């Protein structure tokens with residue numbers, strides 16, 4: 001498949017991703033900045049993103065699962081590659097064989113990793129209640145330090161609950177809980193901020209920030225101008241254009257009725273491509289910078305747009321669905337979700353093009 005034959009082209013600007021990483025480094029002078037590449041690099045291609053960040057000097061990477069780490073290990077030689085999801089029993093040898101860093105979040109995980117003579121990250125829970133050592137487990141470790149014998153703690157980390165909302169009271173509490181937890185453990189470097197945490201001020205700086213979304217252009221400061229560069233452009237073909245009279249309905253369940261004689265463009269995109277059905281009647285696309293409203297239902301492979309005011313739209317034209325005029329955050333707002341889900345939903349049918357400049 002080439003861009004000529006493709007019905008949809010997803011362009012990923014790796015240069016913008018590395019520029020975003022450099023910008024985050026300037027915002028986080030207290031320590032290093034990792035690249036979080038879980039979820040296949042937030043839907044954009046973990047191997048490509050990892051290789052680009054590695055070439056730019058990034059030496060710390062995080063994925064969610066062991067399999068994700070195995071898929072990118074050779075793209076980031078000798079860099080720290082940490083698995084956030086913890087150490088599933090029986091996988092210890094794979095971590096050793098591939099020089100992976102487990103993120104340990106329970107006494108049992110610590111017990112199984114101790115004595116391997118390898119580094120680990122200790123995860124302490126400060127409010128998320130998903131993974132990480134809880135208060136009881138921390139107390140056990142504090143009273144019985146021998147349980148940490150033989151463990152090389154590379155970082156102690158925690159994860160923020162509401163960092164994209166600066167006024168959330170948890171942003172006061174979590175750094176305090178993190179400091180208290182670290183005081184109960186042997187001295188080690190810390191890792192706290194995700195993307196939005198980097199923008200919360202000095203209480204959130206640490207030895208290693210862990211941004212994901214901001215690298216990929218999602219706004220880490222919602223409600224304020226986006227400090228990051230956009231990195232994706234999704235262009236889809238117009239398959240057909242037709243004139244419909246006043247009163248004609250468009251799409252499944254006739255949810256849209258033409259209020260005037262209208263031109264409807266049917267585009268090669270649907271919910272099978274991760275274009276959320278919730279965008280039905282709410283989303284939009286852009287033709288040559290001019291917005292065209294989405295009308296009717298998003299179906300599996302087709303989406304309809306009202307191009308009455310855009311006479312230049314013809315079959316074979318490209319509509320921009322994500323890009324300079326429509327950010328992942330814009331699409332997310334229309335779909336009732338966040339930019340993370342828009343990116344990680346991006347489908348497998350697109351022709352993908354990676355740009356490096």
Ligand SMILES: *Cc1c(COP(=O)(O)O)cnc(C)c1O
Nearest residue numbers: 036159194195210211212213214
């Ligand atoms: C996903 C994740 C991150 C990255 O979060 P962003 O909001 O995308 O920057 C950091 N740390 C942990 C533990 C995560 O799960």
